[in-house]
Amino acid sequence: MTLDTVEHASSTPDHEQPWAELGLKPDEYERIREILGRRPTGAELAMYSVMWSEHCSYKSSKVHLRKFGELPQETPLGKTLAGIGENAGVIDIGQGYAVTFKVESHNHPSYIEPYQGAATGIGGIVRDILAMGARPVAVMDPLRFGPLDAPDTARVLPGIVAGVGGYGNCLGLPNIGGEVVFDETYVGNPLVNALCVGVLRHEDLHLAHATGTGNKVVLYGARTGGDGIGGVSVLASETFDAEGPSRRPAVQVGDPFMEKLLIECTLELFAAGVVNGIQDLGGAGLSCATSELASAGDGGMHVELSHVPLRDSTLSPEEILMSESQERMMAVVEPEHLAGFMDICDKWDVEAVVVGEVTDGDHLVIDWHGETVVDVPPRSVAHDGPVYERPYARPSWQDDLQADAAERLPRPATGEELREQFEQVLTSPNIADKSWVTKQYDRYVLGNTVLGEPDDAGMIRIDDETGLGVAISTDCNGRFAKLDPYAGAQLALAESYRNVAMSGALPLAVTDCLNFGSPEDPDVMWQFERATHGLKDACAELGIPVTGGNVSFYNQTGETPILPTPVVGVLGVMADVRQRIATGFRSDGAHVLLVGRATTDELSGSTWADVVHGHLGGLPPAVDLDAERRLADLMVHVAKEVIVESAHDLSDGGLAVAVAEAAFRHGIGVTLELDDPFADLFSETTGRALVVVAEENHEAFVSLAERFDVELSSIGRTGGDRIVVDGQFEVGVADLSDRWSVVLPAVLGTIDAQAR
Structure with missing residues (x-):
């Protein structure tokens, strides 16, 4: 030939190609x-x-x-050393150090060949970090699958998790966080997003x-x-x-x-x-x-x-x-x-x-x-x-979707019904224990992991002498983004920002992985335009730059697109990792405080609406970025004062999930006194956190909250071995924890069996 x-x-201009x-x-x-x-x-x-x-x-x-x-390229600590258009973003974190981080997708290859698709997704993002002159120090993996019991999930999930773990573990890189989310729209199109963070001195860029x-x-x-x-x-x-x-x-x-x-x-x-x-x-x-x-x-x-x-x-x-x-x-x-x-x-x-x-x-x-x-x-x-300005238009179905509010759905009429729904939410696949996944990852290799799953953010020590470190979180609620892509992207940013702040770290910069359906569909392009606009506006208000990221289109099977899934990663700096804030109840008799915005009746797109009623409709929770900033500033300050025992953001599942996860961490119970038990437990009002403070630090924390203009209310005390909602129900921590922890293994089998 x-x-x-x-x-x-x-010489052959007409040759067919x-x-x-x-x-x-x-x-x-x-x-x-x-x-x-x-x-x-x-x-x-x-x-x-x-x-x-x-x-x-x-x-x-x-x-x-x-x-x-x-967007301004300055971070709260200094300047962006490399940004959009480079292999990865690089930001100054002080003391002559810089960090580079980025998240990318490897979705379609991971559907076709789950192990190698996911493994090479980790390998590719690590090399992007390496090309900037940085030593890779940690990875994360936001994952999305079809329903837990779907045949497609049984085929792809074990291989994808094994690929992420196998490649990362062999490299000797700790996996310090991510997400595992199940939804019908990801059948036939799982999302495998991979994040890596690296460390370098300024002169090594x-x-x-x-x-x-x-x-x-x-x-x-x-x-x-x-x-x-x-x-x-x-x-x-x-x-x-x-x-x-x-x-x-x-x-x-x-x-x-x-x-x-x-x-x-x-x-x-x-x-x-x-x-x-x-x-x-x-x-x-x-x-x-x-x-x-x-x-x-x-x-x-x-x-x-x-x-x-x-x-x-x-x-x-x-x-x-x-x-x-x-x-x-x-x-x-x-x-x-x-x-x-x-x-x-x-x-x-x-x-x-x-x-x-x-x-x-x-x-x-x-x-x-x-x-x-x-x-x-x-x-x-x-x-x-080529550069396309794809046509986009608000979908004809969007108004009807938003009009179908979850706030109208039937609510529990008795304390017994409230308990049943509480347990139903806690044992649903999206809320259940994810250690079946995370136990396949080495979270502590290299010896610098300070926080990891199940804490709100992963945290890595950068400098042994000073304790300088960074915290990272990735988040996105695709249900919120379906209801309102503009607000959904902002809510993803707000949750990731809040998670980093809950660890005590100061949020600095953003990377994103924007997963959507076909750009040739005007409905999808409208979702994309709204999401990018929302993310840009929110970053401008919070004063943090987007340093890079990835777009993944064509995530759909036939005519069915995935939920719009703009995954947002936020990186923050911790001046001394010894002052980090972890999650979980740690002692008896501590004050349990609901800190941040007042809870309102916001149930549309919520875990409760999804799990109990199989419902998606209405408007997502309102975004209040000023409240998010004030809450973050408070938590960054109190970390330095070392006056809280633990903190946990309120997001998927609201207070119900935050309280249960805090109790499960060390097997310590809690007694709650709630004004409106149903709404207080299941509303997903944003800008809130569960903060636990010992008696001797309670007055100091309340004073600081007032100084930072952050609302709080006392909702209970830790102690015992049961979760008690006063006047409504109680449930044993150990029993509920056991049922929460077996959801994934009951469907996927033991990890050892998968390995064989």
Whole structure:
């Protein structure tokens, strides 16, 4: 077969090409021909198809994401050192330290091949952090599945959890939090979002670019194989049909032990000062790394593709460029540093090969055995892809949905009915104990984990001497976002912000993973536009920047989209992790305080409405960002004073769930005196927390709450071995805890059985 060179493409303008099969639209293919002044070669077509995919180019979301760039980039502690457009956001946390963090999706690959899809999601986000010059120190995993008892969940959940744990555990990275949520809309389209946080000194920050004519382009790490051809770049850019898993070869295969070597090798390369820039090979593989490095540099690069080390010698140039094989990086190295670079790679047993060099031209030129198969302006591939202003409109069903308020639903008439519904909520899959999942993750490896599941936020120690640390939380309630996407995104931010503050950490910055259905559906695009607008407005009011993130579209099976799921991660700084605030009742006789906004009758979208009535309708709880800020300021201050025993935010399930989880933590009961037991237990009014204060600190805490203009009410005392709602019901802590803890194992089996 004739090699499709640039010369051949120029002389065969009418040659038919599989642009539609590669996901390109007719106008996109014509645009490529206009850019090149000829038809593309097969290799060029492969590059444009993956780089112009929805996953890589953000072509449907760019016009809406630009609003995040309008936000001030200062954090409450200083400046953003790197933000949107880089591999990951980097923020100053003081004492010369910076942290980099980001969350991304690996949804469709994880549906097709659950273990490898989830594992390589962790591997990819870790390399994004590594490329910034940071040492990865922790991961998190917000997950969404269909109903717990659905056959599809039984197929994907065990493999996804095993993949997250297997890869992260082998890397020696603690998993310090995340979410596990079940909903009918995720059947056939689970969400696997992965977050990583890394630590670096300010002077160690590196940005990826290819500058300096004559500098060498080095590919190092694992060999390139046939796994992951098209990978997330194609899989995440289309809607699945309802016929089940397919396209397994497109899912990458991970090797965490190779990645561990790659991490240590890369950090030593940075420390030795022998690299100008490093780019991870993630989505779109070599197509992405070469075009982005060249585009961010002086504009010229020459690559000899036949020098790329292969696991499969039969791969064509197109397949090599599209392969998303894992554990690979690309570096730009000055010739005088090349020997030192190679020595370090050899020390870590990491294969490294010079595949090209930076040129003084303005094109990316790729040869195959000496013949040119790619000759393109790199920006046209990496940055100047199509930008769509997709039509969007408020759905015709939105008004009826919002009019169907849960506040009208029947409520318990007796204390016995209230107890039954209390237990029903506590033993529902979304509220039940998630330790079946989290026990498969090493939460304490490296010895710096300060807080983890089931605390409100994960927390990692950064500096042993001073105790400096960071706290992170990820949150989203898709039911709220369905009812009102604008408010739903703000509520996701507010919950994550509140969780970080409950640990005593000062919230600093945001990363997001925006999971939605097809952008070609005006209803979905309306949800997306409203959610991004809501998130931007809320960040502006709270004074925190969005430093980066991810958009995942086409999350639907057939015509059924997922709940809009804008996952929001918030990172905060803790001056001294020894002053962190954990959850759970810790002693008898302590004051149980409801701190924050006054509880109102807000049940629409609530866990109670979902579990007891199978209902979704109405308006979500009102957002009060000023109240969230005041509550956060109070908790950050009281952490320094060390005057509270514990704190727990009120979110899914309201006070009922917060109280029960606090009792389960150490087996200590509580007696509550509530004015309106039903609404007080199940309302999901935001901006509230359950705070526990010992008798000797009660007066000081009340005084501080007044100083910070935060409302509070005393609702009970800890003690005994029962949860008592005065005048209504009581239930044994141990008995309810046992029933709460067996929900997942009863359906999924024991972890040991799954492993066998």
